[in-house]
Amino acid sequence: MKMIYLDNAATTPLDKDVFEAMKPYFCEHYGNPESQHSLGKKAEFAVIRAREQVARALGASDNEIYFTCSATEANNWAFRGVVSLCKKPKKRIITSAIEHSSIISCVEDLVEQGVEVIQIKPDNFGVISPQSVIEALDPNTILVSIMLANNEIGTIQPIKEICQAVKKYNKDILFHTDAVQAIGALDVNARDLGADMLSISAHKFYGPKGVGALYIKNGVKIQRLIAGGNQERGQRGGTSNVPAIVGLGAAIKKAVQDRQKNSKHIRALRDYFIQKIEENISYAKLNGHRTQRLDGNVNFSFDYVKSQSVLNMLDIKGIAASAGSACTAGNFKPSYVLMAMGVPEELASSSIRFSIGKYNTIEEIDYAIEALTETIAELRKLSPLFVDIKTKKYFA
Template sequence: MKSARTMQKEIYLDYAATTPMDQRVIDRVSQASKLYYGNPSSLHRLGMEAEQAIAAVRKNIAKTINCQESEVIFTSGGTEGNNMIIRGIVEKSRREKMRIITTAIEHPSVLDVFSFYQSHGIDVVFLEVDENGLIAMEDLQAALNEHTILVSIMGVNNELGTIQDLQAIGQLIKKSYPKCLFHSDFVQGYLKIPLDIKACRLDAITICAHKIFGPKGAGAVYLKKGLMTKPLLLGGGQEQGLRSGTQNVPGILGFDEAINLRKDIYLQDLELLQRMRDQLIEMLDKRLTDIKVNGQGSPYILNVSFNQVRGEVLLHSLEGAGIFVSTGSACSSHKKEKQYVLKAIGLPEDFKEGTIRISFSKDITDQDLEYTAEQIEKSVNSLRKLIRPKRK
């Protein structure tokens, strides 16, 4: 791809932060903006048409996650979905003795909510992870007790790509504490890796559109039928009273298009992406020493550390060559504690500083990978020269 601004070759490798909208999604959003401008809550024909249009999307999403249509609630994206579920459940079940459990490496839209409740006196457990970013089942078992109302554990970590075993986790929770609710932030997993919400015994998941070539500001949660949460937003009572506010009709229809473009092919993509990731690791291994690959699981994300390099400097050096990567999650990269995930996996300090996240899509070519490896080698070598004392 060439930048419209500079005509320089552009290789976008930050798909975990967000994805460009597919042209067919753009067309659908544009068409929906013209066709379905009625308010879905209005009683007249234009309102009903908009309502029917989003109802069809609800059905489509429900099919992709094997749930009922009434269990899908539209949101503005991942952050809102996570807040809505966690805060909704905690506020609904407010009682004197109450424990909630999550992991130390969640996205800030989960982590900060748990920290907020901890600072308000609620018993919160942040499960530690190992060097790959995986929780230990024994730790979860030990943390669960009869006061635990909620466990929230992400499916795919946005910085490391680590995939937690949601099925084992769900079964462990429900075996001893069937009333304890289980939520997963599945923003980085939806239509990228398979998920069986029933086998995982999940009560709620969060998904969003902009990680799968859909529009920003559109998302949904699955909330198991019969479960009550306290709504964050009060008002018109849309979305079964759980999320007041006029629905983002064009965004929702764009989400639908993005889903349709992925739902039948994403499993095949997995193999392709795995090969791509392996290939880049191999190229980097051949070209450079003192590098470390972190995390495991998702072929969409490669988190890699270069000793004696500053990640941010490397990012900008690559940007100069038209390559766009990240130093962590875009959503948290301005925060003070931005390396909390790397800290949690116990990455040594000298590697931690030199970490970048490369995230892929099937649009990346072999030539892109070759060029990327070449530029990383060039940048890392020149940055190391600045730091390393010259040998005599």
């Protein structure tokens, strides 16, 4: 049985064109980009070209792009690099309570180092308002970081407005955004957003796993995270993963070129999926903003069932989905994103995230709706709490 993959927010399949671009750098052009011979120069040129592709996609200059092994590394570098270089006796960082787990975990470490961290809660739709950020600013604030689009609920944040408000308060406060989920879905221009730093990851837009990048605006100084050689202009040591970097460049170029076509296709499937869920399944609550959300994100809570039970049954029926972020899904706890939005724990424990990608079809969505409707009905029949008060019958 072929799996229907509806977990594209966790990772995407590698695009065949991207793979073809990567292949020569595994077995033919395998030189170290730091080497001076011809094999090394071919690898160096490939890295230079990929850096140009990423810069062009983000509206940046080549020398503002730094390759990393992941967006998790990029996020950690942004936070720890700013804190390490800052000489202020008191330091405040402002972020949100619904950031990716790599940022949540990072700021927990920084708190232990004496950094004050303010985590702003969103509204009931998962939106962080510029006003809430303004109210958290103070003279000790050195960094503000709000993700561009949420990985669990798909809500898109007003990053440009938030950044403008921060810079109006104090232009020296650095602004970072995790744009991992936004590439290929939104027009992501670092300069237009006003960000000083911006993180991305290739495997979220049909590129390879194990490679990401951090945009650092010219003039912004942060401490390097990994000491070593002269790679990344001396800011990030370690031999360059040339095939992966080539894949990142090829993937982001294609993601930007095909964005409008893919978005139209994905958004139509998303809207259809949401409509059918609301028509066919009772006690289903859409999580996140109804319109201000990523094209492929469908996140619902279903009363009287548990996420893990639903996911297990869907998996048996050939459907891959998730209960939230792939980086936290294994702990079986209610989504901290939904809890921060004020969703009751029972509903937060029953949320399912379907994330649609460019390869999905209407036939797959139809099957997913049928399988989901059956699954919810089957599980609710096992719940002594779920019974129609009037008819005394179980129903979905």
